[in-house]
Amino acid sequence: MKKSKIVSLVSAAALAVGMQAAMAAETIKVGVLHSLSGTMAISETTLKDTILMLIEEQNKKGGLLGKKLEPVVVDPASNWPLFAEKTRELIEKEKVDVIFGCWTSVSRKSVLPVIEELNGLMFYPVQYEGEESSKNVFYTGAAPNQQAIPAVDYLMNEIGVKRWVLAGTDYVYPRTTNKILEAYLKAKGVAEKDIMINYTPFGHSDWQSIVSDIKKFGSEGKKTAVVSTINGDANVPFYKELGNQGLSAEDIPVVAFSVGEEELSGIDTKPLVGHLAAWNYFMSVEADENDAFIEAWHKFIKDKKRVTNDPMEAHYIGFNMWVKAVEMAKSTDTDKVADAIIGVEVPNLTGGVSKMLANHHITKPVLIGEIQDDGQFEVVWETDDLVPGDAWSDFLPGSKDIEADWVTLKCGNYNSKTKKCSGQNF
Numbered sequence: 001m002k003k004s005k006i007v008s009l010v011s012a013a014a015l016a017v018g019m020q021a022a023m024a025a026e027t028i029k030v031g032v033l034h035s036l037s038g039t040m041a042i043s044e045t046t047l048k049d050t051i052l053m054l055i056e057e058q059n060k061k062g063g064l065l066g067k068k069l070e071p072v073v074v075d076p077a078s079n080w081p082l083f084a085e086k087t088r089e090l091i092e093k094e095k096v097d098v099i100f101g102c103w104t105s106v107s108r109k110s111v112l113p114v115i116e117e118l119n120g121l122m123f124y125p126v127q128y129e130g131e132e133s134s135k136n137v138f139y140t141g142a143a144p145n146q147q148a149i150p151a152v153d154y155l156m157n158e159i160g161v162k163r164w165v166l167a168g169t170d171y172v173y174p175r176t177t178n179k180i181l182e183a184y185l186k187a188k189g190v191a192e193k194d195i196m197i198n199y200t201p202f203g204h205s206d207w208q209s210i211v212s213d214i215k216k217f218g219s220e221g222k223k224t225a226v227v228s229t230i231n232g233d234a235n236v237p238f239y240k241e242l243g244n245q246g247l248s249a250e251d252i253p254v255v256a257f258s259v260g261e262e263e264l265s266g267i268d269t270k271p272l273v274g275h276l277a278a279w280n281y282f283m284s285v286e287a288d289e290n291d292a293f294i295e296a297w298h299k300f301i302k303d304k305k306r307v308t309n310d311p312m313e314a315h316y317i318g319f320n321m322w323v324k325a326v327e328m329a330k331s332t333d334t335d336k337v338a339d340a341i342i343g344v345e346v347p348n349l350t351g352g353v354s355k356m357l358a359n360h361h362i363t364k365p366v367l368i369g370e371i372q373d374d375g376q377f378e379v380v381w382e383t384d385d386l387v388p389g390d391a392w393s394d395f396l397p398g399s400k401d402i403e404a405d406w407v408t409l410k411c412g413n414y415n416s417k418t419k420k421c422s423g424q425n426f
Contacts, residue, residue, distance in 0.1 A: 028070065028332055029070050032100055035076055051071065088114050097121070100125070102124055104171060105172045105176075108137075116135070116136050120334065122136060125314035131399060136338075143390050144181075145393075151278035151366075151368060163194045164224070165217060167198045168228070169200060196217050205234070208244075211241045225252060226252060226254040239259075239267055255276040260309035260311070261309045277368075280350070281348070285349065285351070321341055321362075325344055358405045360406060365387070366383045
């Protein structure tokens, strides 16, 4: 009797495992890798909700390849090494077919070795510093030539800025972006004494002395602007201190690369009217696709006061590109999807169509928006056409001869002078 019971229990356990495996095979798992706590939660929580909305909408259409999409949400908690651990968990344990995630470049850099080792697939939705192209990552946010360089050109040509404050959070994205911008400004004839560079840690809150230094730097008779790569919740006290010290956009305009509608929704924007942001999308853009997206977002989130922003649009583009590529490949296999997605075109939210390029970046318009007192942006400038994302900067000596091409060259950093691929993907 005892032996029979044991056999029965073992059989039941085996059946349960088999049923779980069968159930898992009936869904396509989508990993969601965004900080829901810590300093970056202010920006990333909304991106988690965006992916959940897109998954829900796709499931209402019948799913993908006859299967429902199943979100697997983890919280790397603004802890950069934890991003790598959570990525390994998503791929090895949860068996996800794709990951949508990260915000900061330091979190993406943490993920890269893991996702390449395990041959996973990730869509990264935020503007970044470039200098990278991985076969396992698709970059749907802006490269520097799709945000930073056009923003500086706007300030220089349209506003007449002569002195430059490059203010950023102390990590790889601001440091590399500012290195590119410093080289670009000097190539345009800007003297070193007319460039001030400052870095602060994540979550920095005491801005009094720094804003005072910026005010002093801008008081020497030359038009001065701040180019801000300050990230996360540090933006709230930074903008508050600008208001406290009476620095208006007319005095020293700030153009931000990491401040959108979501970040502005937490502060009083009246003192910030006239300051700028450079993105590839604003909620205020008039387009049928944007109207439909906003309506769907408000319905999903059940709050008509919630805003949309640029990284949300990047997830919208990336998700739809992934869906289209999976349908074309008839598979969620990483290599098959990566091959199928090159050249895929999907509507963006500004009325155009974005395309996935061979360097794993996309085409995007560039927009400069001016902060309004309602927390929205009025578009004051935009490119005539969509701009192709450039993985490697033309303004850094070590990068200008490098190109990324995963179709013909099968390489993320091919040196056009030596005619060699370094063997690294980033």
